[in-house]
Amino acid sequence: MAYTTIQTKTEGRVGVITLDRPKALNALCDALTAELTEALAGFEADDAIGCVVLTGSAKAFAAGADIKELQEKDFISLYRHDPFEKTWESVARFRKPIIAAVSGYALGGGCEIAMMCDFIIASETARFGQPEINLGVMPGAGGTQRLPRAVGKAKAMDMCLTGRMMGAEEAERAGLVSRVVPVDELMDVVMEAAQTIASKSLPIAMMTKEAVNMAFEMGLSEGVRFERRVFQSQFATEDQSEGMAAFADKRAPHFRHR
Numbered sequence: 385m386a387y388t389t390i391q392t393k394t395e396g397r398v399g400v401i402t403l404d405r406p407k408a409l410n411a412l413c414d415a416l417t418a419e420l421t422e423a424l425a426g427f428e429a430d431d432a433i434g435c436v437v438l439t440g441s442a443k444a445f446a447a448g449a450d451i452k453e454l455q456e457k458d459f460i461s462l463y464r465h466d467p468f469e470k471t472w473e474s475v476a477r478f479r480k481p482i483i484a485a486v487s488g489y490a491l492g493g494g495c496e497i498a499m500m501c502d503f504i505i506a507s508e509t510a511r512f513g514q515p516e517i518n519l520g521v522m523p524g525a526g527g528t529q530r531l532p533r534a535v536g537k538a539k540a541m542d543m544c545l546t547g548r549m550m551g552a553e554e555a556e557r558a559g560l561v562s563r564v565v566p567v568d569e570l571m572d573v574v575m576e577a578a579q580t581i582a583s584k585s586l587p588i589a590m591m592t593k594e595a596v597n598m599a600f601e602m603g604l605s606e607g608v609r610f611e612r613r614v615f616q617s618q619f620a621t622e623d624q625s626e627g628m629a630a631f632a633d634k635r636a637p638h639f640r641h642r
């Protein structure tokens with residue numbers, strides 16, 4: 385598939401999607417969001433893919449929704465035919481593990497898309513922000529909900545109300561990103577993490593992701609009950625038998641369900 389605003393490739397069992405509108409700092413225009421949705425659907429359906437990496441350039445992961453397109457929209461058109469809804473859902477509801485590799489700007493919808501991924505690995509140059517308030521709007525793709533869950537109310541309010549950016553070091557301290565690495569090592573570190581995840585049993589990794597996400601949807605006792613039931617059900621899989629037999633035999637597991 386020839387895309388014009390993104391690039392895709394596979395390395396082993398990892399699918400990589402690179403946002404590629406360098407002149408607009410990877411602003412999320414309608415064409416890019418449509419291509420991103422399509423690429424994600426392709427990797428979701430492909431049994432040979434066990435993990436996906438979403439990244440941008442060294443200068444920008446994504447500088448947000450495309451403001452030049454956004455300024456043409458009105459309430460009724462957004463309400464009736466929100467062009468972003470399908471894309472946001474395709475990232476947020478992606479069932480396989482997905483890692484955001486962030487360098488440079490991750491602003492507005494860019495920060496929100498990164499937060500929809502399972503975790504973010506950032507380079508030292510990463511800058512996160514929800515600057516929508518400078519445009520006379522507020523975050524509209526989960527920023528007011530996912531940011532406080534990631535960094536707490538004080539920092540989320542600070543960022544959403546002042547529009548200030550948060551550097552990589554502060555983002556790691558606050559819990560927004562899992563690791564910060566030098567910019568020229570970012571993709572090596574992310575690909576190593578992705579290949580590790582992709583080497584596990586895919587259904588078990590998907591259930592693990594689903595259970596962790598339930599921590600943000602359910603109370604503790606319901607969440608623990610959900611976890612227990614899923615854990616118990618994993619004993620009906622060949623991969624559980626293989627994983628535990630391999631440990632006992634002191635050999636690497638060969639997971640069959642990928």
Ligand code: CO8
Binds near residue numbers: 447448
């Ligand atoms: N949209 C469109 N074009 C952009 C965007 C953007 N978000 N960001 C940068 N660009 C373009 C610039 O217009 C410029 O293009 P040109 O060369 O043709 O003038 C080019 O990219 C380079 O940008 P700058 O010259 O501004 O580069 P700087 O290095 O000086 O500045 C910044 C970089 C700080 C990132 C600056 O470009 C900036 O502030 N960008 C806007 C950031 C922003 O406000 N993002 C939030 C957008 S709104 C949003 O994301 C809402 C999402 C929720 C949608 C839900 C809908 C229902």
